Amino acid sequence: MARIRVLRDREVSEADATSGMIREQAVADPGYWAGVIRTAPGRPSEWHSHGDYETYFYVVTGRIRMESGLDGVTVEAGPGDFVHVPPNLVHREVNPDDEEGRLILFRAGTGPPVINVSGPQSHP
Numbered sequence: 001m002a003r004i005r006v007l008r009d010r011e012v013s014e015a016d017a018t019s020g021m022i023r024e025q026a027v028a029d030p031g032y033w034a035g036v037i038r039t040a041p042g043r044p045s046e047w048h049s050h051g052d053y054e055t056y057f058y059v060v061t062g063r064i065r066m067e068s069g070l071d072g073v074t075v076e077a078g079p080g081d082f083v084h085v086p087p088n089l090v091h092r093e094v095n096p097d098d099e100e101g102r103l104i105l106f107r108a109g110t111g112p113p114v115i116n117v118s119g120p121q122s123h124p
Contacts, residue, residue, distance in 0.1 A: 010035060018116055020045035021093060023105070033113050037103040039064060039095040047092045048116045053109030055085040062101025065094040069120030090117055 010024035020043050024036040033053070039045070039062065047069055058081070065076045066083060069090030076096075077083050085091060087109060095101045107113055117123070 018046050018048050018114060020095075023114075028113075031108060031110065033105075033107040035105055037105050039093055039101040039103070041095055041098050041100055044094040045092045046116050047090055047118070047120055047122065048114055049088050049090050050085065050107060050113055051109065051111040051115050052087045053107040053111070053113055054087060055105065055107045056082060057085075057103045057105040058082050060102040060104060062095060062097050062099060064101055064103065065096055067092050067094060067120070069117075069122070072120075090120060090122055092120075 007026045010026045012022060012024055020040050022038040024038070025033065026036070027034040037057065044067075059077050059079050061079060063076060063078045064083070065074060066085070067074050069092075075083070
């Protein structure tokens, strides 16, 4: 019988590491991933994609500037905003603030959840 669970423990997964951010994994099951992301103050993450995953996050604290690699589009989100990152889109997160930001992240898809790449024009 399925039961409702409260998930309090999170682990930092080295397999999901991207410079400039810390991903605290709460759930990683086939087909989806959920956790907390902490963004380093005043710096960008490395360029990366999430492969075939649809990625959604909610900004809890701070601001996040998302830069897209191939089309050069930049968007900014703040507390209370949801953001969608399509599959295979090379991007990076920039925290323009002086304090760490916190995001709640959900992914649905298959394959590797994080693919770090060398630059904005790279393909995952």
